[in-house]
Amino acid sequence: MSSGSGSLSRYLVIRLLLVIPMMWVVLTVIFFLLRVAPGDPVSAAFGGRLDEHALDVRRAALGLNRPLIVQYFDYLGDVARFDFGHTISDNRPVLDVIREQGGATLTLTLGAFLFALLIGLPLGRLAGRYRDSGTDAAIRIFGVVTYAAPIFWVGIMLVLLVVKVFPGWPTYDIASPITKFTVPPKTHILLLDAVLSGNSDALVDVLKHHVLPCFTLGLLLSGVIIRLVRINVIQAMKGDYVEAARARGIPERRVVRRHAFRNALVPVITVIGLQVALTLGGAVLTERTFNWPGLGTELIQYITARDYIALQGLVTFFALIVVIVSVLVDILNALVDPRVRY
Structure with a gap:
């Protein structure tokens, strides 16, 4: 085995071994943070609506009457079996909620x-090619504004714009009622x-409904990518291989596209992975703004129901998804850039 393949x-x-302590820390933080709040989940959800005996029965059914350390290890064991528990308010397996609503959040x-x-x-x-020009300044301002703007405000403004410019274009929900009724949920x-x-x-209807929410969330994510690509293109343009390409008489546009831009894409892979957590957080607000029936909407409803x-x-x-994507991004980086392995 060569040294390169051995190091990889x-x-x-x-x-992969580091995933174990990482997951343990994440799960531990989630478990204890949700138990810092006073009271217990059953009292929070049903307090004032059920008598004390009924509350005790529900606590026992959920295992909340057992010692905290026992609940903690039960929680770790359940997660290891991909059992995320049962909801209190409507007694549904959380895994069923994820299975039924997760597709909307995924798309x-x-x-x-x-x-x-x-x-x-x-x-x-x-922006990287025309550094410090008017074009560069305009793009940088655009990137900062899109990154800093509140997603719900951007969504509302885009809805008003679409209603004005494209009357009849769908601006809320994942599809029209007739499409939901006629398409079997396989x-x-x-x-x-x-x-x-x-x-x-039905496909055209679904695609139309997807455009505005996806564009809204993507617009806010693009600010980070703009800044990162610009910086790395500028750095790549100073490289010896770029100067050598110019010395061979290669046109500037081709130099940027085939040499500087390709090398600037390597760090983008890492940032895309890091943006998963931000995207999931933005999806919660996006789903709320566009009445999107995904996990973000479910999360808000369960928070409201306590x-x-x-x-x-x-x-x-959500935490498991972020950890898994982080690992996949690290592996992809190691495959693309040999320097990561050492």
Whole structure:
């Protein structure tokens, strides 16, 4: 085995082993933070509506009458089996909530990343190529504004703009009622279900409903990508390989595209992974703004109902997704950039 492949294997093994303590810390923080609040989840959800005996019965059913340390190890064991508990307010397995509503959040997140890349990559490259020019200044201001603007305000402004410019374009919900009724939920991912059903009208309807929420969230994510690509293009333009390409008479546009821009993309992979947590947080507000039936909407409803068990399960699931994506990004970086392995 060569030293390069050996270092890659060693890096991958170490990185995967680090997942265990990372997950333990995350799960421990989630468990104890939700128990810092006074009272207990059952009293918070049903206090004033049930007598004390009924509350005790529900606590016993949920295992909340056992010592805290026992609840803690039960929680770790349940998560290891992908059991995120049962909601208090409607007695549903949290895993069923994730399975039924997670598809909407997944398509929103992926669509937002697509728009963020379509906006951020070309603008970042353009700003890096024309550094300190008027174009660069305008793009930098755009990036700062999109990153700092409140997502709910941007969503509302875009809804008003679309209603004015494109009357009749859908501005809320994931699809029209007729589409939800006619498309069978095979995968609980409505966009994919519309494709599998072979219903072109339903597919067009779903895509129309996806554009505005995905564009809104993607627009705010693009600010980070613009800034990162710009900085790395500027640094890459100072490299010896760029000067060598210019000396060979290669046109400047080709030098930027094939040499500077390609090398500037390596750090973007890391940032995209780090943006997963921000995207999930933004998805909560985006779903609320556009009445999107995803996990963010469910999370808000369970917070309103003071259902701490459901909240614990959903937050745990979000945390696991962030950790998994972080590991995948590290592995991808090691494959793309050999310097990461050493």
